[in-house]
Amino acid sequence: MNRLTGSFRNAFRGIGTALRSEPNARIHLVATGAVIAAGAFFRCSAGEWAVLAVATAAVWTAELLNTAIEKSMDLLHPDQHPLVKNIKDMAAGAVLIAAIGAVIAAGCIFLPKIL
C-alpha cells in the first residue's frame, strides 16, 4: 500500500513539475477547467462526459510525454543536433494531434448546444 501511495505521490509530483515549468501545461489546465465548467453548464450526458474525459486525458498524456522527452533530450544531448530537432518536433506533433482531436470533440458536443 505504501508503494502504491508513493507511486501516486511521484506521479502527482511530476504533474506539478510540468505545471510549474511548462506554460503549455498551464494552458491545458485552464482549458480543462473551461471544459468542466461548460460540461456542467450545458448538463452534458454521461456519454458526452466520457468523450470529453478521454479527449482531455489524451491532451494531458501527450503534453506530459512531450515534456519528458524534451527534458530527456536536453539532458542527454544539450547541444544542437538535427536528430534532437526531429525527436522534439515529433513529440510536439503528438500534442498538436491530441489537441486538434480534443477541439473537434468539444466542438461536436458544445456547438449544437450553443447554436
Ligand SMILES: Nc1ncnc2c1ncn2[C@@H]1O[C@H](COP(=O)(O)OP(=O)(O)OP(=O)(O)O)[C@@H](O)[C@H]1O
Ligand atoms: N538540441 C536541439 N537541437 C536541434 N534543434 C533543437 C534542439 N532543441 C530544440 N530544438 C528545436 O528548436 C525549436 C524550438 O524548440 P523549443 O523546445 O524551444 O520550443 P517548442 O518546440 O515550441 O517547445 P515548447 O514550447 O514545448 O518548449 C524546435 O523546432 C525544436 O525541435
